[in-house]
Every structure is written in structure tokens, then in C-alpha cells.
Amino acid sequence: MGRFHRHDGEHEHSHDHDHDHDHEHGHGHGPDSGHGAELVGDHSGYATGTERIEILERVFAENDHAAAHNRAHFDAAGVRAVNIMSSPGSGKTTLIAQTLQALKGKLRVGVIEGDIATAIDADRLRGLAAQVSLLNTEAGFGGECHLDAPMVAHAIHGLDLGSLDLVLIENVGNLVCPAEFDVGAHRRAMVASVTEGEDKPLKYPVMFRVVDAVVVNKIDLLPHLDFDLGLFLANLRTVNPAAKVILASAKTGEGVQEWLGWLSEPAE
Amino acid sequence: MHEMALSRSIADIARRRAEGRAVRAVEIDVGELRQVVPDTLRRCWTLLVRGSDLDGAALRVNRIPAVLGCRACGARTTPTDLPILVCGACAAPDVEVVSGEEFLVRALEVD
Numbered sequence: 121m122g123r124f125h126r127h128d129g130e131h132e133h134s135h136d137h138d139h140d141h142d143h144e145h146g147h148g149h150g151p152d153s154g155h156g157a158e159l160v161g162d163h164s165g166y167a168t169g170t171e172r173i174e175i176l177e178r179v180f181a182e183n184d185h186a187a188a189h190n191r192a193h194f195d196a197a198g199v200r201a202v203n204i205m206s207s208p209g210s211g212k213t214t215l216i217a218q219t220l221q222a223l224k225g226k227l228r229v230g231v232i233e234g235d236i237a238t239a240i241d242a243d244r245l246r247g248l249a250a251q252v253s254l255l256n257t258e259a260g261f262g263g264e265c266h267l268d269a270p271m272v273a274h275a276i277h278g279l280d281l282g283s284l285d286l287v288l289i290e291n292v293g294n295l296v297c298p299a300e301f302d303v304g305a306h307r308r309a310m311v312a313s314v315t316e317g318e319d320k321p322l323k324y325p326v327m328f329r330v331v332d333a334v335v336v337n338k339i340d341l342l343p344h345l346d347f348d349l350g351l352f353l354a355n356l357r358t359v360n361p362a363a364k365v366i367l368a369s370a371k372t373g374e375g376v377q378e379w380l381g382w383l384s385e386p387a388e
Numbered sequence: 389m390h391e392m393a394l395s396r397s398i399a400d401i402a403r404r405r406a407e408g409r410a411v412r413a414v415e416i417d418v419g420e421l422r423q424v425v426p427d428t429l430r431r432c433w434t435l436l437v438r439g440s441d442l443d444g445a446a447l448r449v450n451r452i453p454a455v456l457g458c459r460a461c462g463a464r465t466t467p468t469d470l471p472i473l474v475c476g477a478c479a480a481p482d483v484e485v486v487s488g489e490e491f492l493v494r495a496l497e498v499d
Contacts, residue, residue, distance in 0.1 A: 170413075173405070173495060174403050174494065175494060175496055177405065179492060181398065183397070297423075322471055325471030359471060
């Protein structure tokens with residue numbers, strides 16, 4: 121987890137119904153503090169006969185609980201898991217294909233392939249990975265634009281973790297929603313391609329902030345583009361000073377060794 | 389657009405914690421740094437609860453402003469140049485998010 125970890129984690133709550141939930145909220149911005157709240161103050165005017173019960177339960181509590189469960193599964197099997205995110209068309213699947221090719225015979229790699237629909241990417245990787253578990257969010261998950269921890273829990277059942285060393289979780293192509301959901305991986309990486317524009321880190325700061333590594337892909341195209349790599353990197357540093365940055369081309373193979381090095385580093 | 393998924397999580401929490409009592413309103417805290425659009429969330433909520441046991445339950449959103457704590461000078465400031473998080477006093481980038489990332493169900497109003 122990077123420097124900008126979620127602070128709502130401080131409000132850990134038990135699922136036990138008998139648990140007393142009236143404890144103090146940490147940051148001193150209760151409903152009486154009046155800043156930014158759209159409905160604050162005296163609620164009694166419309167609340168005759170109703171009772172207000174304080175809950176203070178994190179919306180992500182259930183997801184994070186499932187994520188911790190997934191992580192425990194990976195840990196028990198000695199498997200390292202990496203959540204890989206990007207916008208659509210960044211070259212994420214090509215990078216994963218290169219990764220699988222390079223690691224063949226060295227590491228046993230499983231892939232959890234998240235897509236809204238189709239098995240196109242899963243089929244592309246099937247010959248390369250030791251195991252592929254396809255997760256179409258359209259089927260039974262409401263067509264979600266991201267993977268969440270319960271979905272990944274479902275996909276883990278499609279893998280034999282005992283015979284794997286590394287699991288790559290290819291998230292749905294989207295720079296917004298996947299950033300919000302811990303899926304139980306040990307580390308998060310994203311692929312940003314130089315065809316996407318220098319301002320991406322500023323437009324999608326949460327995504328660029330939550331990741332431990334950013335692969336800047338398609339650098340073989342730099343001579344043909346107006347892309348200002350220096351500006352992109354400066355923008356990236358303003359939202360995430362700590363991430364590992366890898367300049368790569370999944371097409372030519374440039375930078376792929378550095379990426380493999382990062383993948384095989386132990387998580388902090 | 390994950391507001392529908394979030395609405396489902398909020399509804400699950402409300403249902404579980406109401407313990408069978410009718411829910412009139414659900415009050416949530418959403419930090420300014422979260423990628424949640426309150427209007428979209430309310431629209432999704434309305435669609436989700438229509439015709440369900442939570443039909444008619446209002447969703448009230450408290451927006452929680454971002455506050456940064458500076459590790460260099462110790463100041464607590466509100467970011468003025470979002471999404472760039474730097475100290476408002478000394479401009480150091482070494483800040484921790486003190487608030488603004490909350491996302492929780494604060495309270496229920498039940499019969």
C-alpha cells in the first residue's frame with residue numbers, strides 16, 4: 121500500500137450485530153461540524169417517530185474483508201498476486217503475454233482475466249500461462265466495470281494455487297473504478313501508454329496514486345507522437361512520488377526485463 | 389461508473405443493521421478525494437431500492453472535505469490544487485491525507 125492509503129480503514133467494524141457501535145469517529149467531522157454536508161443539523165423536523173442509529177460502517181468493509189481472505193489464500197499457497205490495471209487499449213494484455221512468454225519455465229504463472237464480456241483476451245493467453253481463470257463481469261456480476269474482491273474470490277476457485285508461483289490479475293480496462301477496489305493482490309501496477317496523453321495522471325489521480333508501479337508502454341511509438349514524456353513523468357510524480365516507473369514497449373520487448381524484475385521483487 | 393455497486397453495498401449494510409425495522413433514510417459520509425459522484429449515487433440508489441424493502445428510504449450524502457497533514461512543517465491544510473496534494477503552508481509534497489477518503493454509512497433513520 122502506498123503513501124496515500126485509505127484512512128477510512130480506521131473505522132474497522134465487526135459484523136457482529138451485538139457489537140456496540142457508538143464509538144467516536146476519528147477525524148472530528150461529525151454531522152454537527154457543518155462543513156460540506158448537504159444535510160446537517162437538526163433532523164427532528166421530519167423525523168417524528170423515527171430513530172436515528174449511528175452505524176459508522178465502511179462501505180468497503182465487505183469487499184476488504186473478502187480481499188483479506190483472498191490474500192490469505194495466496195499467502196497460504198506461497199503465491200504472489202499482482203493487480204494490473206489500465207485504460208482500455210493500453211497494451212496490458214500484450215504486456216502480460218510478453219511476461220508469460222519470458223517467465224515460461226522459470227515461474228508458474230496463473231492469470232485471472234477480467235473482462236466485461238468475451239473470452240478474447242483469455243484465449244490469447246491460454247497457451248502461454250500455466251492456468252487462466254476467466255472472469256466475465258457481464259455473467260452474474262452485473263456487467264461491472266471493475267473487479268472486486270468477491271469476484272476474484274470466485275475466480276481463484278478456477279485456479280490450482282498450489283501449483284503456481286505468481287498470479288496476474290488483469291483488471292477490466294478502466295482508470296476509475298478498479299482503483300477503488302482492493303481485490304486481495306499483494307501489489308498493484310498500472311499500464312499507461314504514450315498514446316494516451318500527458319495529463320492522464322492529473323485526470324485519474326486516484327488510479328495513479330494507488331499503484332506501486334507504472335509501466336509507460338508503447339515507447340517505440342514516441343518518435344511518431346507529440347507526447348511529452350518529461351511532462352507525463354512530472355505529472356505522475358505530482359500525484360505519486362513513490363511509484364516505480366518502467367518505460368517499456370510490450371511490442372519490441374524494451375523495458376520488459378525491468379518489469380519482470382519488479383514482478384519478482386518481494387512485496388514490501 | 390461503480391455507483392450501482394456501491395449502492396448495493398450501502399443497501400446491504402442498511403438492511404443488516406436495521407434488523408427488520410423500516411428504513412426512512414441512510415446517511416453516508418463521502419470524502420472529497422473519493423471518486424464517488426453524489427448525484428449519480430443518489431440516482432442509482434433510487435433505482436436500486438424502488439420496489440424493494442428499502443423503497444422510499446432517502447440517501448443523504450455528507451461531503452467530507454480533504455485535509456492534508458504535512459510531514460515537513462506539521463501544518464494541516466485543505467488542498468487548493470486538487471488533484472495535486474501538496475502542503476498549503478510550505479508546498480512540500482510529503483503529506484498524509486488526514487481526511488477526505490472516508491466512505492462509510494454514518495447512520496440510519498428507522499421507524
